[in-house]
Amino acid sequence: MGHLSIKVHLFRVLGLLALSPLLAAPAPAAPHSRHYIDQRTGVDAWRWSGEGISLQLIQRLPDQTRAFFLARGFPRPAVERLASHCVFQTIFHNTAGSGGGVVHLNLANWRIDHGQSLILKKQWQQQWRRMGVPRPARIAFRWSLFPTVQKFAPGDWNMGMTTYPVAPGTTVDVHFSWRRHGKLQHGVIQGARCAPDVDMEDKTQ
């Protein structure tokens, strides 16, 4: 009898142990946005997560933009045109499980303060053609920018630059949206600060 009660007790303990991860596990997280410093580079970054997606905006320094595109054959005037705008390295991830459904993203629907749209790939490419940017450089540009329209199956993610019609150093609220199961959903990252440019004094040194 005593042996039996020990067994029963043992199974109760095991049962509680088994349940503990569930008891300790957080409830499905409500959407939230947070600011952090990228440990590797020291730049500011923002992450919004919830509703089975995550979006990260990571500051991209104008000098990074200059170096990257000059190395890919962009002429200086075109590079300066780009570097005079706010650029974020952008990472979007469909974090939903296998039944979560495909996410449809269209950057044309995203807005910053005062309803301004992002500057999209097509608009830049028109400028580059007018400015005579060589084709290999335009190819590099095409794949460096975040696609305007993209579908993300569960587990899919992508990384690319998004560009905004404001100067480096500006702080913006980014209102973004996505569609899943036909339903349009929204989120906002508030107070994202575009990386400032170095001042001219620093540049001439």
Place this chain on the structure above:
Amino acid sequence: MRRLWLALLVSLVLVPMAGYGAGQSLTAMHPRPRAPGFALKDMNGKVHHLSDYRGQVVLVNFWATWCPPCRREMPSMERAWKKLKKQDVTILAVNVGEDVDTIFPFTGDYPVTFPILLDQSSKVIKRWPVLGLPTTFVVDPKGRIAYRAVGGRKWDGPALLKTIRSLIPPDKKPAAPATSGAGRQGTSAQADQVDDRKAQRGEEAQFARRK
């Protein structure tokens, strides 16, 4: 009662673990579209036609040296290649928009032994359903796109290897060892989990240093 508790215990331990592999999946294509053909030169000037690989499983990976997730997944792709090449699986890494002079130094930092093909004019990638880099397609032995992965993956993970191996025609799969009931898949999976842990840790540390 005892069985009930045991089942509860096992399920409760395993359920949270099921989410561990999230993000390491491939999207199955239904129906499977025909993979657009191509003829591209590799780093040594040899021309590879996709049609040359009919009858094999082919991973077609679109990438560029400047793309961080592309760089990050390369070591795992090389490890996957080492496990899969004897099973008639091919990896073709199609570089987009860059020349040999740009790619060559990259291969010093990220040594890979599968062919790197050059799509310098981006004519090929335009014919494939690619919007961002990296994107990888798994082409079945009939030349159809069976799976797609947008964004980087850890290609030598057991789940992805199992999915890729599932496309290998039965006559090309290695026979199960005669003395074991586990079968080749089981043997491969066990070996996959064990043999490259040290290499993986080393390569990931190497990647972190290079970033």
